Amino acid sequence: MSMDVTFLGTGSAYPSPHRGASALVLRTEGENWLFDCGEGTQIQLMKSTLRAGKISKVFISHLHGDHLFGLPGLLCTISLNLNPQPDQPPPCVDIYGPRGLRLFIRVALQLSGSQLLFPYAVHELQPSDEQCPEEGRLSPALTTASETLHPQERPGRTVHPDPDTDCYHLIDDKQFVVKAFKLFHRVPSFGFSVEERERPGRLNTDLLKELGLKPGPLYGRLKNGQSVTLDSGRVLTAGEVLEPPLKGRKVCVFGDCSAPLGEGFKRACYGADVLVHEATLENGQQEKAVEHGHSTPGMAAAVALTCEAKTLVLHHFSQRYKPENLRRDDDEDDVSELKRQAELVLQGSRTDVILAEDFLTLPVVLKRNSTT
């Protein structure tokens, strides 16, 4: 199954003609999952090869406008792009994000008189007080201001962190396990980890043929881990003919932060194939970055190192860092410097660094074992 990540917006604070506001799409076969949705995301989607109508899940890291303000319009445009079949009602779009997200979407859709051709549900993550300074916390009175559901809204869950792992368990199905973890920012912020389930290894059919075993029901039993008895009387265990199971891929997307909070991120992101982290300002401006709840490339690299991530992708650059192809010789700010600053920290590790740009698509490769 192919899997890739497409960056739709890599700028911080606001969208510009050079860099869209935060948004990226994790594409697996047949499904697009959107992470953050700054203003203009639907326009960026139209410029990309992705299709809005295929977005089935949305994850919002935090409620800052540059990650959120494109969502009501995107939902309306998904709806315009839908071709509902009379005999097949469209599936529910699940939206995950911090407490307050439900009210934001509800009020925006209700006041704008927006009807959707599909149902949606908002699953809210309950933040902890430590995720932001006091002024960043939402008053409970605010988030409960409107109790009437939008006509297409289905009741969503309220998710609390698991006390053992400090992670929020969002999805656990045949294909994926999705968790959220806490970050520290000016307002409560979250990261998300998407992990493919392990797949059973392939049968070593060459060996089976040598043993005189022809394709048939016995193959299925071996594949399921059972032993079979050959005509010769020999008992063949699955372990003898099954390659090791295939580890699933893991993609982790951090929201804005000046630091992870607690241990959840380590559990959720350990061994990530792709770890997407913000790097708003260069190392030399770390003090300013932290004051605004943001990270530098050095800080992002330290997180990737802790998680032993295979690839660190930096994004959410201050708009002062122009994309490399637009940079002029007299521009002081050079985005490629951000890459070097991250690489410095990662010297000697096996973590690669990539700078995201709008419309960059990064394949997430399924790793077979080195012996095959």
Place this chain on the structure above:
Amino acid sequence: MSMDVTFLGTGSAYPSPHRGASALVLRTEGENWLFDCGEGTQIQLMKSTLRAGKISKVFISHLHGDHLFGLPGLLCTISLNLNPQPDQPPPCVDIYGPRGLRLFIRVALQLSGSQLLFPYAVHELQPSDEQCPEEGRLSPALTTASETLHPQERPGRTVHPDPDTDCYHLIDDKQFVVKAFKLFHRVPSFGFSVEERERPGRLNTDLLKELGLKPGPLYGRLKNGQSVTLDSGRVLTAGEVLEPPLKGRKVCVFGDCSAPLGEGFKRACYGADVLVHEATLENGQQEKAVEHGHSTPGMAAAVALTCEAKTLVLHHFSQRYKPENLRRDDDEDDVSELKRQAELVLQGSRTDVILAEDFLTLPVVLKRNSTT
């Protein structure tokens, strides 16, 4: 004083890479007034020669997303662009629009933790029940859901129509008179008329010199409409030496509609120099247009004819009508056909038709009398 209108988005329903969602700026010396603010308006502003930080007033015709969803982000970006002077607090940004607008802005700014460096006030127009079908009316419970003002919010007015004129009186100052009027759409929609005040005519200084009157205080008295007595004993009235007063310019911007409602629009828009009206679909699709609360070029032209407007500008085109420079020979939909359809209705009148495109700037010329 120069005055012009710049179109930032001319597409309907949603923003696309070819046509932004609805937004236009009326620029007078030193001030930018924004009419509607669809998603992506701040990006379009950055692509234009206008500056977000100069926007001092915002008018929202109706609460559909393609006219509204860019507003929270724009306010945040105006704030980022502000250079507040310690001794001069930034002026209040006045925002005008239908009931419900106050709550939308408040909830969006509050939930996103957006602080602004300037105060703002939302002045709500109370719609009448006849402005839309029943399903388009907002329940009062919804619009009163949150009573706590945003920290930068100042109390705004609630404006009802004047029973004599059926117009909403919004602004009446030394320079401008601004009114709103009712339109029929799927949700309550309004149009706005901005009228410059009449200016006193210029003094005919050639004539004054002939009469032996030198520049001085007497000039001022004449300019103010008073009479003066010359050395010869002759009484000179202002009327003899003042050119006729200069009529102010009038710019009218209609929101989405399938028809004006009542007589307000005639009073507000009579003799408009520029009348901006939507033309979502071509004449051949009038039934569909009306069903969705929209107009055709023919319908827009009829309104312009009633108002004896000097220039009719069409915008809010279905995204199927590509800008002329992007149109391919095999495209069926031709936006220039919309112009011809409006011109057909206006044959024999003195109304010109202009098709708006994103980033078109249209000067609104101050008309001196034909004798000068």
